[in-house]
Amino acid sequence: MTVVEVKHGTHERFIEAASRKKILAHKCSKCGHLMLETVMFCEKCSAGKFEDVELEGAGTVVTYTIQAVAPEGFEDAGSYAWVVFKVNNTSVRASGFLPGVKTPAELPVGAAVRVKGFDAKHGLLLEKA
């Protein structure tokens, strides 16, 4: 059993934001580019200084992978999809976990999803919007 200690303050704030159905993102102080809070240097200008911004935890499905057989640690989840989604009104792509998806017909690309919360084991928890 692996115990993951959360030491990074930003990560705690990300979880706290997710519990309020928001996505904590970084906005480059130099060029204004928006990125996930996990990015350490600006994807556009390589600057390392950011402001925190909260994005509405809603977006559209870009791509996903359906896991029909839950791997170890996911036994409680049943069938689920790992979803990459584009956050509404931004170019930010985030990924999360959408339980209860068994077939691609249930989750067309472009479908609306929103953040439901944060699961300590699985990460960002999504639901169909």
Ligand SMILES: [Zn+2]
């Ligand atoms: Zn930048």
